[in-house]
Amino acid sequence: MVTRIKQFNQVLQMAAGMIILSIAAASCTKTEGEGGTGSISGTLMEHFYNDDYSQLIHTAPAVDEDIFIHYGEDLALGDRIRTGATGGFRFDFLYPGSYSVFYLTQDSTAGIMNEEVAKLVEVELDRGGEVDLGELVRLTTLDFDDGQAVIKGVVKLIDYVDDSRWPNLVVDFIAYAYEQEVYLTYGNHTFYDERIRTQHDGSFEFRNLIPGDYLVVLYSEDVTRVTDKVALKFETTITEMDQVVDLGEITIEER
Numbered sequence: 604m605v606t607r608i609k610q611f612n613q614v615l616q617m618a619a620g621m622i623i624l625s626i627a628a629a630s631c632t633k634t635e636g637e638g639g640t641g642s643i644s645g646t647l648m649e650h651f652y653n654d655d656y657s658q659l660i661h662t663a664p665a666v667d668e669d670i671f672i673h674y675g676e677d678l679a680l681g682d683r684i685r686t687g688a689t690g691g692f693r694f695d696f697l698y699p700g701s702y703s704v705f706y707l708t709q710d711s712t713a714g715i716m717n718e719e720v721a722k723l724v725e726v727e728l729d730r731g732g733e734v735d736l737g738e739l740v741r742l743t744t745l746d747f748d749d750g751q752a753v754i755k756g757v758v759k760l761i762d763y764v765d766d767s768r769w770p771n772l773v774v775d776f777i778a779y780a781y782e783q784e785v786y787l788t789y790g791n792h793t794f795y796d797e798r799i800r801t802q803h804d805g806s807f808e809f810r811n812l813i814p815g816d817y818l819v820v821l822y823s824e825d826v827t828r829v830t831d832k833v834a835l836k837f838e839t840t841i842t843e844m845d846q847v848v849d850l851g852e853i854t855i856e857e858r
Contacts, residue, residue, distance in 0.1 A: 636697070643704060644694070648665060701725070747796050750844060758852075759854050760778050
């Protein structure tokens, strides 16, 4: 928590020019602060996105998150409270004057992934006023494996007799493919995100997935001998947080 407060102090110093009141025109008497009858309240909601903000995954109340308030022209933090179970917060017993409410959120425009910035809302509070800021939004990005969904399947291997030739191949045996590599790519990622191997029964499962588009790839031997390997590609979309996608039985070949 000390680190977060220091971070807010740095942000406040950089954002001093954004405060409504001018320090040069300030009165020597400070009116903002605790001891009055006014209040500032609101609700903080958390919007969860995928890593490039191209898809909103889900929303939920931002629980137990820090909300800060700044009193008038004083660059020091005035007070800090935490949001409740519904994301609600309330600063009570405030004098009339100018206030700024702050909270941390990721920035969808920032070049650094997962960098947090201070989001401020400026308020002019009348005597005895009750200002409701409504719904405020905190942004959070998720990795592809920060969810609950599953993509699964079973891989079978057809092995041909070594000296048989295409197109007259002779089957030697059919079995479940053990330790066959299976690759998973999320969205528009340029490289695969996860690689797993099949179990003894040929099964595989990619777990803890978030909603979005996925590409599953396996490699099978090219039994025609035109190339070395053939990529078997399966595109699927997860639309629900706890969805299970079954790709069924996938057949690879070997000779």
